[in-house]
Structures are given as C-alpha cells and as structure tokens.
Amino acid sequence: MPTTPQAYRPAATLLDLGPTLWDPVAAADFPDTRLRFRNDRAASQVGLDGLTEAEWVAHFGRFAPLAGTLPQPLALRYHGHQFRQYNPDIGDGRGFTFAQVRDAQGRLLDLGTKGSGQTPYSRFGDGRLTLKGGVREILATEMLEALNVPTSRTLSLIETGEELVRGDEPSPTRAAVMVRMSHGHIRIGTFQRLAYHQDEDGMRALVGYVLRNLYGEESDDPVQLLDRVVDRTATLAARYMAAGFVHGVLNSDNINVTGESFDYGPWRFAPTWDPAFVAAYFDHAGLYAFGRQPEAIHWDVMQLAASLRLIAESDPLIALIEQFGGRYAPRIADALLWRLGVVPRGTAPDRALVQTLERALRATGVGLDRFFFDAFGGRLPESYGEEWAALRDALGPYAPRKERSHPYWQGEPCGMGIEEVEAIWAPIAERDDWSALHAKVAAVRAMGDALA
Incomplete structure (x- = not known):
C-alpha cells in the first residue's frame, strides 16, 4: 500500500469505546467497481494520495482494511429526533466507519461510507446509494469547503454495477458507494x-x-x-x-x-x-x-x-x-x-x-x-x-x-443552483460523460482559492 510515509498515520480509537457504540459489519459484495471520483487533494492530507487505482478500489470499493487502523467496518449505533419526532430505531443503515487516520496536525479523521450495504440498522432499506446521490454529495461538499463551511469531504465515489429502485427519481437507477472523510461521526x-x-x-x-x-x-x-x-x-x-x-x-x-x-x-x-x-x-x-x-x-x-x-x-x-x-x-x-x-x-x-x-x-x-x-x-x-x-x-x-487579483474575478460567479446540478448529472445519465462534473469541481476549487 504505497502512501506518503510521513503523512499516513493510522488510528483505531473507536475500539476504545467497545461495542456499546458500534456493531462489526461487512461491506456488500458489489458486482462491479468503477472509480468515478478520487479526491487526491483530501487524500494527500492523510497520506493516501499515493495509492494506485487498483489499491484505491480495493480499499474504497471492496473495503480491504487499511494498514494499522480498524480491522473491520463498524456500524455506529445512535438514536435521534427526525423532524422533532424521537426515533430509537435508527443507526448506520447504509454506511459504516471503515478507518481512522490522523492528519499532519494530529487531528483524528474518520473514513465513513454511504451506500456500502445493509447493517443491523437498515430496517427495510437496501443499504445502497444512488450514483446521482453520490454526485450530489461531491458537489455539496466541494462547494461548502470553498465557501468556508466546516464540512466533511467526499474522498471517493465508485460505481457498483447495481440497479436501484427509488420512489423519488427515475428507476431503475445506477448505484454507487461513497467514502467521506470527516472529523468524527459522533x-x-x-x-x-x-x-x-x-x-x-x-x-x-x-x-x-x-x-x-x-x-x-x-x-x-x-x-x-x-x-x-x-x-x-x-x-x-x-x-x-x-x-x-x-x-x-x-x-x-x-x-x-x-x-x-x-x-x-x-x-x-x-x-x-x-x-x-x-x-x-x-x-x-x-x-x-x-x-x-x-x-x-x-x-x-x-x-x-x-x-x-x-x-x-x-x-x-x-x-x-x-x-x-x-x-x-x-x-x-x-x-x-x-x-x-x-x-x-x-x-x-x-x-x-x-x-x-x-x-x-x-x-x-x-x-x-x-x-x-x-x-x-x-x-x-x-x-x-x-x-x-x-x-x-x-x-x-x-x-x-483580499484584492480581486485572482483570475476568478475576471469571469462570472460560480454558483450551485439546482438547475446546474441537474445539468451536470444529465450527461452522466445519458452517455456516461463525466466532463461537466470534473469541470465544475475545478471551477469551485478556483473560487475557493480566490476567496481563501
């Protein structure tokens, strides 16, 4: 597993809490794993940018354990008020904490999933994520990071070769598994x-x-x-x-x-x-x-x-x-x-x-x-x-x-209206064209540089 040696710092602090907080689970066995988005800017902060594509897919699509961190995925237990109604029957229903790492400043970060399969808290759900949902999460996290909002970061999106049925969008639709990097999932x-x-x-x-x-x-x-x-x-x-x-x-x-x-x-x-x-x-x-x-x-x-x-x-x-x-x-x-x-x-x-x-x-x-x-x-x-x-x-x-010297200020404002989100998704759905997504991520990051 090639990483940046001085930056890769695995941790496993969740294990200290014992099973009162989590349940060991296994990831779904997906029929396919096609890498669609890889956030090397985020990965470089925790020493994972040196992974080959095959290694990346093995860890973030098949969930082979990362060296020195959690030996198996953990689905976290929790309750919550949902629209002010208390629900004791929830928990990580389509995700888990896969690994923990520290950045160069020693800050603990969790690598958590979305769409990685069923857990004891899935209830009647299939534990999956639509590909469109993953694309939307990339766009949300990139935009919020650029606008100085403390946010998780979308580390990886891998298409899984499954077709999902959803009641609120055209079905069947493509499936994916996402990995986010977050400052804890508590x-x-x-x-x-x-x-x-x-x-x-x-x-x-x-x-x-x-x-x-x-x-x-x-x-x-x-x-x-x-x-x-x-x-x-x-x-x-x-x-x-x-x-x-x-x-x-x-x-x-x-x-x-x-x-x-x-x-x-x-x-x-x-x-x-x-x-x-x-x-x-x-x-x-x-x-x-x-x-x-x-x-x-x-x-x-x-x-x-x-x-x-x-x-x-x-x-x-x-x-x-x-x-x-x-x-x-x-x-x-x-x-x-x-x-x-x-x-x-x-x-x-x-x-x-x-x-x-x-x-x-x-x-x-x-x-x-x-x-x-x-x-x-x-x-x-x-x-x-x-x-x-x-x-x-x-x-x-x-x-x-800050002066308006960055090239961003010579163009037009970078927004993330719902119409543009749909326009970015349309070529992916119609002809597997990801160029609009990659262009938008680059534009958002340029805006972030101009604002920072």
Whole structure:
C-alpha cells in the first residue's frame, strides 16, 4: 500500500469505546467497481494520495482494511429526533466507519461510507446509494469547503454495477458507494441513545472520548463538552447562512458534535435571501427552511444538553444552551464579512453592517451568487442603484481583506443552483460523460482559492 510515509498515520480509537457504540459489519459484495471520483487533494492530507487505482478500489470499493487502523467496518449505533419526532430505531443503515487516520496536525479523521450495504440498522432499506446521490454529495461538499463551511469531504465515489429502485427519481437507477472523510461521526443522536438506555458509564466514556480525540482536551467534563458543541454549532449555523446553504434535514442524528456538516440528501443553495426557502420537498412545514436553520441547530443542541443531564447538573447545561444566540450573533457577522471580503471593524459596526446587508438582500431579491461576487472587497459596482445606498454607505469604512487579483474575478460567479446540478448529472445519465462534473469541481476549487 504505497502512501506518503510521513503523512499516513493510522488510528483505531473507536475500539476504545467497545461495542456499546458500534456493531462489526461487512461491506456488500458489489458486482462491479468503477472509480468515478478520487479526491487526491483530501487524500494527500492523510497520506493516501499515493495509492494506485487498483489499491484505491480495493480499499474504497471492496473495503480491504487499511494498514494499522480498524480491522473491520463498524456500524455506529445512535438514536435521534427526525423532524422533532424521537426515533430509537435508527443507526448506520447504509454506511459504516471503515478507518481512522490522523492528519499532519494530529487531528483524528474518520473514513465513513454511504451506500456500502445493509447493517443491523437498515430496517427495510437496501443499504445502497444512488450514483446521482453520490454526485450530489461531491458537489455539496466541494462547494461548502470553498465557501468556508466546516464540512466533511467526499474522498471517493465508485460505481457498483447495481440497479436501484427509488420512489423519488427515475428507476431503475445506477448505484454507487461513497467514502467521506470527516472529523468524527459522533452525533448528538449518539448521546441520545445512551440517555435513552440510562447508560451512565457509556455516557461518561463517550464524553471523554469526544473531548480527548475530537477536541484534543484531556477532560471528561460533560459541561465542558456542551460548551464546545454550542460554540462549534453556532459557527456552523452562521456559515450555512452566509453560504446561502440549506441542508434540508437537520435532525439530531445529522448533527456532528464537532460542528462539522455532513450527510447531504435534499440540499439546495438558496437563489436569494429568502428565509422561507426549503430544500426538502417533504418538509411541508418549513421546519428546516433557510432562515430557520440556526433555530433548528439550537434545538438539536438542546437535545444534547438533555441527554447530558444523565451525568451532569441541569443549571450549567441550561446556562450554556441560553448562550447559543449570543455566540451565533458575532459568528454570522464574521461569516458574512468573510464572504464580502472585508476586514471586521468591531462588534457594533459589524452588526450594523449585517443588519443593513440582510435588509438589502431581502428587499431587492438579488441573486446571492451574483451579489457576493460583485461586492467582494466591499465596493458595490455603479450598476447597484439607489436601493443599495444604505449598504454602500455602511461598507464605506471597511477595508478589503483580499484584492480581486485572482483570475476568478475576471469571469462570472460560480454558483450551485439546482438547475446546474441537474445539468451536470444529465450527461452522466445519458452517455456516461463525466466532463461537466470534473469541470465544475475545478471551477469551485478556483473560487475557493480566490476567496481563501
């Protein structure tokens, strides 16, 4: 297994928790394995970019163990609130944690799958992933990474030669198995399961595991853990909003306790600053609409606090939950100023700018991709008329954090509207032409370089 020797650092910390958290499982035996996407930029950070194509497919399509890490895949156990209804009958139903590695900074990363076959938690599902779903996950993770949202990264997508029947898209459709690289796969729902079973020892062990392995802190204090999660999830909510991103399914089993976004199903990018914009066709009440995402994430973190009451006093947990809004406010200012490409000036002027910005975006209905492209650096073009006067004045004292010297600024804004996602998928479905996907990934990465 050729890797970059100085960078490949295997780990197996999940084994420390014992089978209270996971079940050993086996991957499906796929009829075919055709490599469709290989993220060497991500792989290079953990020493896996040196794999040959055959080795890559063996590890990420057939799931031969990587040296020194988990000896077999582990399906994680968890519960969760799904659209505010508690469900104790879930867990990794079409995925598992395949390996753990550390990057050059020592950060622990999980390699987890989607579409790798049935597990004890599949219920009535086939444990598979559609190829289109895998393509959509590539596009979501690449775009979010470029827009400074903490996100899992799509490491690999391999087509598996199976045909799947789905009720919400043309069937039969092609199948795939995906591998994501994520800063842990411990969810709020993981803690909810332990609270449901009144497992105090398991809860203490999990708190210590997360603080030590995912936060780098030698502690097993549940209040300290909640403090970190409140902080990270407030940041995540703010960056979703600045990116114009709508996750679609912010259930408590989809919220990672490291504050890293993952598991992309019916996601969309909002075309305009429309708080009522919904990504999931089945979200009839708009529970997870664009403008309600901070509220939804806060509600999920409240469920973590409720779970931690098993081993902690209520008052300090409640006090931390009440801080969520106060931590979110400066984070949304930072996130929007980052996307505007200006240097923050301080709490009061930054908040005033954000309020002026949101009013202008809602009143004008301008396209978000167009606006943030034009306004980067803090100077609105003359084509932005009188209705933008208040924002132009508010931006006046702000200095640009980066010049518009990257070639990206000589072209057009790079967006990820649903129409373009469908246009990227169409040639793959019709004639197995992947060129539009590869071109889009390159364009998104160029935008990320321009913004970074």
